[in-house]
Amino acid sequence: MDQVWISLKNTLGDLITTVESVNVWDILDILMVAFLLYYIIKLVRDTRANQLVKGILLLLVLYAVVTTMPFKAMGFIMKALLQVGAFALVVVFQPELRRMLEKVGRTKLPFGLFSAGGQDERQQLEVRRMIDEVAQACESLSRHRTGALMVFEMQTKLGEIIRTGTVIDAYPSAEMIGNIFYVGSPLHDGAMVIRGARLYAAGCFLPLTENNDLSKELGTRHRASIGMSENSDAIVLVVSEETGVISVARNGVLTRNYTPETLGDYLRANLLPQENAQSEHRLPFRRAKK
Incomplete structure (x- = not known):
């Protein structure tokens, strides 16, 4: 029981130290990552890429499980899939990627940058x-x-x-x-x-x-x-x-x-x-x- 309390105390101490070391740039970094993830989820939610993301997450979980166990053949296959998969995804989901990039490109920028101007x-x-x-x-x-x-x-x-x-x-x-x-x-x-x-x-x-x-x-x-x-x-x-x-x-x-x-x-x-x-x-x- 004493060992559990010591471990818990050390964990809390590490957490407090980490929180105290957070600065403005760290907070800004976290907000930017959160916004990026939200935007990506919003873009892929109503497309075939929605199923793609689920498949990628499943493969990553499977890869993590395989690498922790002595499965040499399965480990080789999973590693090859991840290496070749990135190129295959660009080809197979080219329409979805193009559509997402077009949506990003249509995002209105401040001060009318790249805008053709209003109507007279x-x-x-x-x-x-x-x-x-x-x-x-x-x-x-x-x-x-x-x-x-x-x-x-x-x-x-x-x-x-x-x-x-x-x-x-x-x-x-x-x-x-x-x-x-x-x-x-x-x-x-x-x-x-x-x-x-x-x-x-x-x-x-x-x-x-x-x-x-x-x-x-x-x-x-x-x-x-x-x-x-x-x-x-x-x-x-x-x-x-x-x-x-x-x-x-x-x-x-x-x-x-x-x-x-x-x-x-x-x-x-x-x-x-x-x-x-x-x-x-x-x-x-x-x-x-x-």
């Missing part, structure tokens, strides 16, 4: 007009059950997507949008890309989501909208050909049942920096079923 009055007026034309077009498309897919480019440039379609580079109108998505149009099956306030391209191909837990009632357009929003910060607008329902995908989440009015509010709140509509939080939408 003329640009804001053009964006407002574009939003009005899009909302008007969606009202007509929804009423006539005409499918449509529109991508609003944000910070991430969509040059790769634009190259798969036809460049138009014109000011949009409700009539032009309706003609593009008319069933007889050669561009109606692809997506329209809006850059700034201009209808920049049409007939573009979007990546489909790899999420297999989505509702079976969602068609190819909806899956393409979610896939595009998973791979960029773009806002993707969908009009269902079967139901006429207007939906918006952003950050991998599909929100449904917009009206032309609430759609206009949402776009103004997200495409015009000075807007304070906060329509994402107060409007009665429902997200896509899983």
